Amino acid sequence: MDRISKAAFRRLPRYHQILSAFEELGREYISSRELSEILEINETLVRKDMADLQIRGRQNQGYGISALRQRIEEFLGLQDVTEALVVGGGHLGTALATYPGFEHYGLKIAGVLDNDPSKIGSMIGPYEVVSVFRLASMIQKHQIKLIILTVPKDSAQELTDIAVNAGVRAIWNFTPRELNVPEGVRVRNEQIVGGFMALSYYLKNLSE
Amino acid sequence: MDRISKAAFRRLPRYHQILSAFEELGREYISSRELSEILEINETLVRKDMADLQIRGRQNQGYGISALRQRIEEFLGLQDVTEALVVGGGHLGTALATYPGFEHYGLKIAGVLDNDPSKIGSMIGPYEVVSVFRLASMIQKHQIKLIILTVPKDSAQELTDIAVNAGVRAIWNFTPRELNVPEGVRVRNEQIVGGFMALSYYLKNLSE
Numbered sequence: 001m002d003r004i005s006k007a008a009f010r011r012l013p014r015y016h017q018i019l020s021a022f023e024e025l026g027r028e029y030i031s032s033r034e035l036s037e038i039l040e041i042n043e044t045l046v047r048k049d050m051a052d053l054q055i056r057g058r059q060n061q062g063y064g065i066s067a068l069r070q071r072i073e074e075f076l077g078l079q080d081v082t083e084a085l086v087v088g089g090g091h092l093g094t095a096l097a098t099y100p101g102f103e104h105y106g107l108k109i110a111g112v113l114d115n116d117p118s119k120i121g122s123m124i125g126p127y128e129v130v131s132v133f134r135l136a137s138m139i140q141k142h143q144i145k146l147i148i149l150t151v152p153k154d155s156a157q158e159l160t161d162i163a164v165n166a167g168v169r170a171i172w173n174f175t176p177r178e179l180n181v182p183e184g185v186r187v188r189n190e191q192i193v194g195g196f197m198a199l200s201y202y203l204k205n206l207s208e
Numbered sequence: 209m210d211r212i213s214k215a216a217f218r219r220l221p222r223y224h225q226i227l228s229a230f231e232e233l234g235r236e237y238i239s240s241r242e243l244s245e246i247l248e249i250n251e252t253l254v255r256k257d258m259a260d261l262q263i264r265g266r267q268n269q270g271y272g273i274s275a276l277r278q279r280i281e282e283f284l285g286l287q288d289v290t291e292a293l294v295v296g297g298g299h300l301g302t303a304l305a306t307y308p309g310f311e312h313y314g315l316k317i318a319g320v321l322d323n324d325p326s327k328i329g330s331m332i333g334p335y336e337v338v339s340v341f342r343l344a345s346m347i348q349k350h351q352i353k354l355i356i357l358t359v360p361k362d363s364a365q366e367l368t369d370i371a372v373n374a375g376v377r378a379i380w381n382f383t384p385r386e387l388n389v390p391e392g393v394r395v396r397n398e399q400i401v402g403g404f405m406a407l408s409y410y411l412k413n414l415s416e
Contacts, residue, residue, distance in 0.1 A: 193313055202378055
């Protein structure tokens, strides 16, 4: 298989998060009903997602939490290690470079780059900040396929071009810039403010 | 109206981001075709979303970018000011408290709280870090309805309870903890690692 719907694919991170949380609490099974309530989606949809993942539940018990979590990890390739460079060592770059959870997902930060001479050579967590001029050579040396982009938006496209030319195939874009990339390179736009927009709508309609 | 489908609602932040980017480049109109290509969705769907927002395009020109952006802002309540407290002054809390874009969306940070005595009284951007013990009193004093939660997960539920009891109605949750809240309180789970999961899947299938 390894083909599921786009909507199901979008739900995998939430499933994974919920399963991890329940697993930590010592739970072994979770029902489609529980998952549907937490995700606020129809139970039939949960059952369909599980079938797509080739996961079967047990009568009156539900799905084995650990097996389901591992199935999602396998499906998404989280059991392999992906090395990434953090490009931009500001507050957000620092938060991402030192984010404690990433290693559980196979994401390994291979370095942090910045263009500020006062930052280069200083430490961000365990990483010595490297000049952004070394972006291409670091990508080639470590065969990096993924960069995490947290630079000011005016330099986002230029650094993307350099990274793509050096061999990067995926860009996790935390800048508000729309990036142009050639075919075969994937951009994931991370719009932090999107979460606020949903809450703003909720609060607005509360007070009306 | 002010009723649109869940899927359309989820697309609003991306529409907004794209419109803002084009507006900055000096563009006045955008077509449903351009929007559909950038979002990688069907053009018919774009047209339907615009109709839901009661936005009409012009023949051969498309949608007026500025009017459409403002319509989305009005719909989401982004033209009002929402005050929020950042609870947790670590790297992520610092990045969010000092995020330059938030003010454009009406999000105003009213303060930053932390439980670390060495941080209390120090400055994060323009904010003097306040003890987390003052969470309830600050919420009540400023009539805060939203908190941005970036604490370690073991204190997430406890602080949520305190905030909700003090009057908070929306929680922007950056912790991996599933939060229990009473009816009428909205939680938005921000799963930063979700973006990586999608890219990991892409990279995995590249190399197979």
